[in-house]
Amino acid sequence: MFRPKLLFTSLAALALGACAPQDPQAVTSAALAKQVILPTYSQWVDADRQLAQSALAFCQGTESLDKARADFLAAQKAWAALQPLLIGPLAEGNRPWSVQFWPDKKNLVGRQVEQLVAGGAVDAASLAKASVVVQGLSAYEYILFDSKPEVADSARKASYCPLLVAIGAHQKALAEDILEGWKRNDGMLSQLSTFPNQRYADAHEAIADLLRAQVTALDSLKKKLGAPMGRQSKGVPQPYQAEAWRSQASLKSLQASLNAAQAVWNGVDGKGLRNLLPGDQKPLAQKIDAAYAVAGKALADNTKTLTELLADPAGLQTLNHLYDSLNTVHRLHEGELARALNIQLGFNANDGD
C-alpha cells in the first residue's frame, strides 16, 4: 500500500530535518532560556503580583496577617529560585540589592525601615528615591515578621502600611519590567538563543555566562549558610546573619535555590549543562548528580529551622554536613565542570593582579 511508504518518507524527511547539525551549546542555551529560566522569571512575576495584591488586602483589613505572611513566603521562594538564574538585566546595577538586602551585618533594614516610617507616609515616588535597603523583600519581611513591635496591633499597622503597599508595588513593577525586557526582540531570551548578538559573540560565551551565574549562586549559598554558622566570626553562630531569618525561611530559600541550580544542570528533556559534557565525562556527570542528591536530601530530610539548628551541637553538625554538601556541588561546578566544558570562569575576576 502507498500509505505506509508515504508515512515512512515523510517521517524520514522529518528525521533528516531534525538531524541538521546544530551547535549543541546554542541549542542548550536556547532551551535553558526558554524552558527553565523564563518560566522561573514568570513565576517570580506572578508571586510579586500576588504580593502587591496581598499588601493592599492586608492593609485594607480584608486579609489576615497569616495570609499576608504566606504570600510573602511565596515571593521569597520565587526570588530564591532565581538566584542561580541571575543573568542579564536582573543581575545588573543594584537590582539584586533592591529585591533583597543581604548580607545586612549592621541591621540596616530594621533601622532604615523605622526611620522611614517615622518620617511620615511613604508612596511609590518616595520609595523609588529611597535606599535599596528599604525597597525590597527584606524590608517587607521586617514589617510582617519582626516581633518588636508586632504588626498585628492596628495602630502600628497603619503606620507601616504605606511602606508595605509601596514595596509590593515596587517589586511587582520591577519584576514585570525585567520579564518584559527578557521577551523583547533584543532581550535576554533572544540573546541566549541566536548568535552573535550585542551581549554574546557566540553560544560558548552564553554557556559560560550561565555557568558563571551558577557558580556565583552556589558560592552564595555557602555564604548564606556559613555566615550564620559562624564561619566568618571565628565559629560563633550568628543567627541574625542568615538570609530571611525573620520569617524563618532561610533553609527553604536555600532549598529553592539549589533546586533551581539543579534544573539548569539537568535542563528539560535533557537539554541542560549536563548534556554538554562529552561522552568520556560520564563519571563527572554522575559525581555532580550525586552531589546534588546528597545536598538535596540533607535539606529535604531536615524539619527544623536554621535558628533551631544553630542552637545546639547536634544541629550544628547537621549544618556542617549540609555546608559540606553544598561545597561539593560548588567545587565541582567551579573546577571540573568548568574545565570539562572548556570554560574559564574568571581569569581576572578571581585572581587578577
Next chain:
Amino acid sequence: MAGNRGATPLLLSARDDAQGGHYAVGYRLDGRVAFSTPVSQRCHAIIEHPSQPLALFVARRPGTECYLLDLRDGRLVQTLHARPGRHFYGHAVIHSSGEWLYTTENDTTEPGKGVVGLYRFTGEHLAFAGELTTHGVGPHELAWMPDGETLVVANGGIRTEAESRVDMNLDAMAPSLVLMHRDGTLISKETLAQPMNSIRHLAIAHDGTVAACQQFMGSAEDVAPLLAIKRPGEAFIPFPVSDAQLRSMGHYTASVAINDELRLVAITAPRSNRFFVWHLDTAEVKVDAPMPDCAGVAAVKGGFVVTSGQGRCRYYSAHTGQWLGTPMDLPSAYWDNHVQVVGL
C-alpha cells in the same frame, strides 16, 4: 608612542594557554599573531621603551622575573631578575630619556613596605641602579605625570608575603595615592575615606588629571568609590558614579584608561563582567555594558579596546552616537588584566 619602528599597531599582553603555560604576546589588530614568546612566570603590565623597539613584560605579583622583548620579532633580549628580598608588583615605567626603568617592588624582609626599583638601560641591557621608597604600603601601579619627571604611585595598602598572594593585613590596610619626584622626594600623599578600598590602577590624562581605580576588600553590603580622580591642583576624590553603578561592579575593578582626544575614562569590572565609560569632565555615562571577564582596556582612536580573560577583544567606539562593541577576531585563551597598544 615612540615613532620609527615602521611596525603596524600591536596589542601586547600577557597570556596563558589552556595548559597554564605563560606567554608574552603581541597581536596585530586583525588577529594575526606577531609573536608569542614563552616565559616562565605570568606577567601583568607591559611597558614599551620610548625609543628602542623593546618592551618590558613585568612579572605579576609576587613574581621575580620581568622579560625584555624585542618588539620586531618577540625575541627575549633579557630576563630581569628581582634582587634578594624583593619581588615585583606587576607594574613599571621607563623615563622618556630611555635610560631609566622604575618598578614597584615589595621589600619582603618587611612585607608590604613599598619600594621602587631603579634600573639603568645601557643599550639593550638593564642593570640595577638603586632603590626608592613609595612612601606607602603594597604599591601596585606607577605612572608618569605629563612632565615625565613626576611619578604617581598607587599604593594598594595590602601587605603580602614573598611567594604568596595571601593578604596579611586586611584589618589594617593603608592605601594611598602618592606623587613623588623620580629622585624619591615625596610631593603628596592622599587617601580615600575607606581603608579597605585598595587603590590599584592608574590612568593619566595629558593635562595631568589622574584617574585611579580600586578594589574594595570590605563587606558586600557596603559601597565604595571604585573610581577616583585627582584633577590638576585639586584633591584626590571619588569620581561621580551612582550607587547603582558602584553596586554593580562587584567591588572590583581591573583596569582604567583615558582617551585624551575624547576626554573619556573607561574601567573594567571583571567580577561583574561589566565595562563602563564616562566623560572625564561631565561624568556623563557613555557605556555601561556587559562583557564577560573583561579586564584589559586601552584607549585607541575613536574609543577603547577591551580584552577579556575569555580571549574576547572588543573595539568600543562611538558610531553615530551609539557605542558598539565589535568583537575582534583574536584567538581565545586567557588574556591578562592589562593590554598595551603600541605603534598607533
